[in-house]
Amino acid sequence: MxxxxxxxxxxxxxxxxxxxxxxxxxxxxxxxxxxxxxxxxxxxxxxxxxxxxxxxxxxxxxxxxxxxxxxxxxxxxxxxxxxxxxxxxxxxxxxxxxxxxxxxxxxxxxxxxxxxxxxxxxxxxxxxxxxxxxxxxxxxxxxxxxxxxxxxxxxxxxxxxxxxxxxxxxxxxxxxxxxxxxxxxxxxxxxxxxxxxxxxxxxxxxxxxxxxxxxxxxxFPVRTPRRRLPHYDVTAGIIQDGDRVLIAQRPPQGMLGGLWEFPGGKVEPGEGLEDCLKRELQEELGIEVKVEEPVMTIRHTYTHMRITLHVFRCRWIGGTPQPIGCADVRWVPIAELERYPFPNTDRKIVERLRRESHEA
Structure with missing residues (x-):
């Protein structure tokens, strides 16, 4: 050189x-x-x-x-x-x-x-x-x-x-x-x-x-071709109790550590979206829900993967929410969600809920 x-x-x-x-x-x-x-x-x-x-x-x-x-x-x-x-x-x-x-x-x-x-x-x-x-x-x-x-x-x-x-x-x-x-x-x-x-x-x-x-x-610079990013389907549930909604905090370490989210998780091979969401909410929060209508679909790309987030409205039918697979869990009034840090995907859900509450 x-x-x-x-x-x-x-x-x-x-x-x-x-x-x-x-x-x-x-x-x-x-x-x-x-x-x-x-x-x-x-x-x-x-x-x-x-x-x-x-x-x-x-x-x-x-x-x-x-x-x-x-x-x-x-x-x-x-x-x-x-x-x-x-x-x-x-x-x-x-x-x-x-x-x-x-x-x-x-x-x-x-x-x-x-x-x-x-x-x-x-x-x-x-x-x-x-x-x-x-x-x-x-x-x-x-x-x-x-x-x-x-x-x-x-x-x-x-x-x-x-x-x-x-x-x-x-x-x-x-x-x-x-x-x-x-x-x-x-x-x-x-x-x-x-x-x-x-x-x-x-x-x-x-x-x-x-x-x-x-x-x-x-x-230039010369770039060696990168492998194609893997894609995952992920679910999230909007669970309301009056004007409050249930949110969970991710563990402090790892991806998006410490941020709050609408609870859910990654779809396993051969698993349906609704079954995934019910399983994740039972494993992470210890609650049973009835999955109702879909609310929105959000696509997002991270540096190492792509996801499609499927958001459903859910009805809480049993169990007491507790942080089994997360750092914390809270019932929060929709008007107070802005106080919490969310990932970009979940911020779109927050915006949707705020619009709905203003229109009600």
Whole structure:
């Protein structure tokens, strides 16, 4: 892999100085604010993250406030962003920072990597941007720019490809300017060196780009085909007692941990939807129901699977709801459901119930 000449870095930094995006977390050097932003930006577009970030910082303005808050309150502030493990890890890390470091932030890569949910990218991003350390932070946008610069034949998701990118980034990194360099790569990838139809004619480092010289920038980064996502049918029950509805809290660990949902579960092979729902409610809550009319069908894609959620109205006919296969269970007035953090799928059920209650 040829390493482009130092003029590349100067051209990139000049472009960044004139074209950098005005983002709220860039208006300060507070490591807490930068850390929260970087966690949110994993798996979330900048445009979506901004409003969540501003609300989150208003509610939890520093690591002490975040550490002191109940997890459920943190999850509620995160509601709608998805990938809720990020919020749980952020909360656990905040408590660890307060308990072990007195609320101060560590300044070594090794210590940052010990924090829950902190991978190599977040550690390098915070240390380079907030503390000025000479570390390359390679996000998805930077991967695309670097892979195109070198017309890299390896898949960057594989170990060999990741190492090639890391080596290239380290050799390009300007001493004392790592924060600007890392953010310049991010901005270039987000605005010009996009996955489709990159605006090569406007790129400040076009003359150094091997993929551009080959006339096929969209061919990079190389991607090994992924396997098709599995699909599952899932059921959920709306169980009402007057103006109250029954909701269950997922266990704190695992997928969507700590969030509330309308109880139900995954359909087993050869099982009908109604039989599944009756079985799940008996196993998880210890209650018997009569499954009545279907209410809605919701399709959703996660990173590792696709689901179709079949929602039914149910009539409670026996048993006392108890948290057998969940963390907690509650009867909640429909008007108060907004206080609880729900996954995106179940938020649609909440919206449906609120509309029905207003129309009644």
């Amino acid at each position: 040829d390493i482009p000449n130092p003029e590349l870095v100067e051209a990139l930094l000049r472009w960044y100085a004139a074209n950098r995006r005005d983002l709220p977390w860039r208006r300060q050097r507070d490591p807490y604010a930068i850390w929260v932003a970087e966690v949110m930006l994993q798996q979330t577009r900048v445009e979506t993250a901004i409003s969540y970030y501003e609300r989150f910082l208003t509610r939890f303005p520093n690591v002490h406030e975040l550490a002191a808050a109940p997890l459920e309150e943190v999850l509620k502030a995160w509601e709608g962003l998805g990938y809720y493990a990020r919020a749980r890890h952020l909360h656990r890390a905040a408590r660890l920072l307060v308990e072990k470091y007195g609320g101060e932030f560590p300044q070594t890569f090794k210590e940052w990597r010990r924090l829950p949910g902190v991978g190599p990218y977040i550690a390098a991003a915070v240390l380079s941007i907030a503390f000025g350390q000479d570390l390359p932070a390679i996000d998805g946008n930077a991967i695309r720019v670097l892979a195109r610069l070198a017309a890299m034949e390896e898949d960057p998701r594989r170990p060999a490809g990741r190492q090639r990118l890391q080596t290239l980034a380290e050799q390009l990194l300007p001493s004392g300017r790592a924060g600007d360099f890392n953010q310049a790569l991010m901005d270039l990838g987000a605005t010009l060196c996009t996955p489709k139809a990159p605006r090569c004619s406007e790129c400040p480092i076009q003359m150094f780009c091997a993929a551009f010289r080959q006339g096929k920038p969209e061919a």
